[in-house]
Amino acid sequence: MVPELVSAPAEPERAARALRRLAGWMERFSPFVTLDPSPGGLEGLFLDLTGGQHLFGGEEAMARAMLKALEGLGVSAHLGVADTPGAAWALARYGQGPLASAPEGGARAALEDLPVAALRITPTAAHLLNRFGLRRIGLLTGLPRAALARRFRDAEALSVLQRLDQALGVLAEPLTPVTAPAVYRVTSVFFEPITHPEAVAAETETLCAQLAAALEKDGMGARRLRLTGFRVDGRTTTLEVRLASGSRRAAHLMRLFKDKGFEHLDLGFGIDALALSAPVAEPLHARQTGAFGDAQQAQAAAQDALMDRLSARLGEKAVLSPNLRESWIPEVGETLGPYGLRPEYMTASPVGERPILLFDPPEPMQAVAELPDGAPAQFVWRKVSRRVTRASGPERLAPEWWKDAHPDALTTRLPDRSRDYYRIEDEQGGRYWVFRKGLYGGPSLPDWWMHGLFP
Amino acid sequence: MSMAISLPDDCGALNRRFDATAFAPAKGLEEVCVADAAGVAAGLAFLTARGGAEGRLVALVVPRFWLHERGRPYAQGLKALGIEAQHLLVATPHSEAEALWALEEVLRSGAAALAIGAVENASLVATRRLDLIARQAGAASALIRTTPQKSLSAARRRWRIAAAPSAPHPFDNRASGAPRWRAVLERSRDGAHGEAILELDDETHRLRLVDGLADHRLAQRAPAGSGRFAGPDGRRAA
Numbered sequence: 001m002v003p004e005l006v007s008a009p010a011e012p013e014r015a016a017r018a019l020r021r022l023a024g025w026m027e028r029f030s031p032f033v034t035l036d037p038s039p040g041g042l043e044g045l046f047l048d049l050t051g052g053q054h055l056f057g058g059e060e061a062m063a064r065a066m067l068k069a070l071e072g073l074g075v076s077a078h079l080g081v082a083d084t085p086g087a088a089w090a091l092a093r094y095g096q097g098p099l100a101s102a103p104e105g106g107a108r109a110a111l112e113d114l115p116v117a118a119l120r121i122t123p124t125a126a127h128l129l130n131r132f133g134l135r136r137i138g139l140l141t142g143l144p145r146a147a148l149a150r151r152f153r154d155a156e157a158l159s160v161l162q163r164l165d166q167a168l169g170v171l172a173e174p175l176t177p178v179t180a181p182a183v184y185r186v187t188s189v190f191f192e193p194i195t196h197p198e199a200v201a202a203e204t205e206t207l208c209a210q211l212a213a214a215l216e217k218d219g220m221g222a223r224r225l226r227l228t229g230f231r232v233d234g235r236t237t238t239l240e241v242r243l244a245s246g247s248r249r250a251a252h253l254m255r256l257f258k259d260k261g262f263e264h265l266d267l268g269f270g271i272d273a274l275a276l277s278a279p280v281a282e283p284l285h286a287r288q289t290g291a292f293g294d295a296q297q298a299q300a301a302a303q304d305a306l307m308d309r310l311s312a313r314l315g316e317k318a319v320l321s322p323n324l325r326e327s328w329i330p331e332v333g334e335t336l337g338p339y340g341l342r343p344e345y346m347t348a349s350p351v352g353e354r355p356i357l358l359f360d361p362p363e364p365m366q367a368v369a370e371l372p373d374g375a376p377a378q379f380v381w382r383k384v385s386r387r388v389t390r391a392s393g394p395e396r397l398a399p400e401w402w403k404d405a406h407p408d409a410l411t412t413r414l415p416d417r418s419r420d421y422y423r424i425e426d427e428q429g430g431r432y433w434v435f436r437k438g439l440y441g442g443p444s445l446p447d448w449w450m451h452g453l454f455p
Numbered sequence: 456m457s458m459a460i461s462l463p464d465d466c467g468a469l470n471r472r473f474d475a476t477a478f479a480p481a482k483g484l485e486e487v488c489v490a491d492a493a494g495v496a497a498g499l500a501f502l503t504a505r506g507g508a509e510g511r512l513v514a515l516v517v518p519r520f521w522l523h524e525r526g527r528p529y530a531q532g533l534k535a536l537g538i539e540a541q542h543l544l545v546a547t548p549h550s551e552a553e554a555l556w557a558l559e560e561v562l563r564s565g566a567a568a569l570a571i572g573a574v575e576n577a578s579l580v581a582t583r584r585l586d587l588i589a590r591q592a593g594a595a596s597a598l599i600r601t602t603p604q605k606s607l608s609a610a611r612r613r614w615r616i617a618a619a620p621s622a623p624h625p626f627d628n629r630a631s632g633a634p635r636w637r638a639v640l641e642r643s644r645d646g647a648h649g650e651a652i653l654e655l656d657d658e659t660h661r662l663r664l665v666d667g668l669a670d671h672r673l674a675q676r677a678p679a680g681s682g683r684f685a686g687p688d689g690r691r692a693a
Contacts, residue, residue: 296510299510299511299512299566302564302565302566303512303544303564303566305564305566306512306544306560306561306564306566306567307544309560309564310546310557310560310561313553313556313557313560314546314547314548314549314553314557318519318546318547318548318549319544319545319546320544320545320546320547321540321541321543321544321545322528322529322530322540322543324530324531324540330529330531333531334529334530334531334540336522336527336528336545339544351531353532353535354529354531354532354534354535355496355526355529355532356496356499356500356528356529356532356533356535356536357495357496357499357525357526357527357528357529357532358526358527358528358529358532359523359526359527360522360523360526360527382492389620390620390621390624390629390630390631391629391630392624392627392629392630392631423630423631425620425621425631426493427620428493428617428618428620429493429617429618429619429620429621429635429636429637430491430492430493430494430496430618431493431496431618431621431631431634432493452526452529452532453492453493453495453496453526454496454532454631454634455496455497455499455500455504455535455536455634455636455655
């Protein structure tokens with residue numbers, strides 16, 4: 001019938017991905033962007049404009065700027081601006097023209113003439129209302145609520161009333177933003193797209209100073225920073241750094257971004273807006289200087305600053321420090337993890353002599369013992385045979401039985417075997433920490449493992 | 456017969472073949488050559504047991520594979536050398552260039568007393584930079600290597616450290632006593648060189664020299680009780 005019709009299979013996942021990407025890009029207008037949560041709402045975004053209109057010269061101008069920006073991306077959009085998400089949804093879809101807005105407090109009047117389907121209700125509910133002759137929203141608002149509710153079955157009545165209330169602002173409608181809006185956020189918009197990392201760096205320096213000032217006003221320090229560049233092709237590019245302790249020194253924040261490297265920002269054909277936010281911030285108390293404990297605090301501050309710089313350049317997973325935990329299994333009781341856990345949260349079970357270097361996981365070895373359950377007399381580790389001259393032990397570490405016996409465990413693992421640790425020394429003077437896993441007479445033969453090196 | 460001589464706090468004196476300050480941690484760069492896995496542990500212990508790091512950061516900059524190959528630093532064991540868990544930092548850079556950068560950064564921060572790097576091929580320029588920065592920061596820095604050196608180095612001293620049979624245990628003649636290492640000072644800027652057996656005092660976390668003339672091998676061959684400072688075991692045997 002229509003020979004020139006081009007057809008393509010629907011790709012809802014791709015569409016959802018594209019919408020999500022667009023949502024990130026729309027954050028240049030407002031930090032609070034939500035994907036439309038209503039069923040079938042794959043094509044809508046909610047933006048909270050509260051408090052941001054003046055930056056664009058008023059609500060009207062802001063909406064026009066949005067439309068223009070979306071048009072630039074090749075996205076055809078309809079905009080509804082109103083007091084509530086429900087009313088805005090209705091205006092965007094059933095209002096006049098690509099931009100329909102209701103003045104403040106005018107949601108009821110603006111919705112008056114719109115069809116009931118604009119209330120985000122199910123098609124069956126809309127059909128039912130139409131059969132009763134209730135075609136416009138204005139007719140619903142005039143009806144007594146009890147009479148209206150009686151015409152539907154329970155759930156549908158509730159949803160019609162709820163949607164009506166939400167549209168009119170009687171009932172609050174909480175929305176979940178795509179990215180949690182940061183309290184501390186500064187932005188800058190450029191006349192011309194910038195494509196050079198150096199230009200971004202220069203701009204970031206100004207933003208860092210602004211953010212630092214905002215943080216200082218509230219006595220806060222940033223723990224995490226996110227730099228978002230809004231690209232001209234509708235994508236965003238971000239750079240994140242973490243801090244070991246709260247900071248609001250603009251120079252320090254800037255240095256972290258510099259270490260991380262602005263070249264990691266994918267600028268594409270250029271970015272025309274930049275936002276710097278502190279998604280995580282904590283109260284920062286002025287540090288006392290001059291009395292007791294001064295040196296210790298200075299040490300802690302220098303240490304935190306060092307961690308920030310190292311993890312910005314090398315990556316968070318490359319800067320490690322011991323995390324202690326209450327467990328007597330050596331490799332569980334102490335792990336090497338990301339820096340940042342405060343020592344006051346770390347507790348360790350009291351232990352005997354421990355090696356300074358630990359093999360994790362333990363390495364298998366062969367050993368010959370004089371007595372079945374005695375210390376090894378000779379062992380082969382990493383293909384080298386060594387004779388034991390001195391040995392002490394055993395120190396028996398039983399498995400943590402409560403872990404295996406957990407009733408919610410998905411799989412029934414074989415119970416772990418107990419370990420007998422020996423501290424042995426070979427002829428050259430190498431001192432090793434080895435253990436025999438399992439007992440003689442148990443279900444399986446015990447085996448030997450190398451677990452650490454003593455100084 | 457073995458006789459241990461306690462050194463003053465900075466382990467600064469008393470060996471005929473050593474200059475008085477040979478053991479004190481140098482403010483600058485040093486090199487420690489080790490042969491095997493046990494040697495790495497010995498080298499690490501030698502560097503940290505010399506003291507000077509109380510309450511300050513000790514940083515270890517090693518490649519990622521090192522943590523599996525050589526073992527990962529274990530704070531509960533390092534406590535015996537005087538290092539607390541909150542003062543231990545391990546950085547695992549991806550390349551030697553990044554490792555050198557990280558070492559410089561650690562030294563420059565002023566938070567660290569000791570920065571140890573497992574860098575096998577550091578150029579003369581890189582070592583000179585490290586030495587300068589360490590001296591300016593008043594910190595000690597060391598490179599641990601297992602392969603022979605290829606290029607010149609600006610390190611102030613070069614040590615060769617290896618584990619040595621430990622001192623006899625005072626109460627149990629089958630167990631290891633205080634750990635001992637053989638330390639060879641191969642090269643130093645002030646011309647000193649020599650060799651000694653060092654022992655760790657587990658109460659003060661300090662090194663002491665084991666008298667070189669009283670050969671420790673002799674001590675080992677003799678029954679553990681024959682020494683003048685032997686424990687109850689020895690008294691029973693005598």
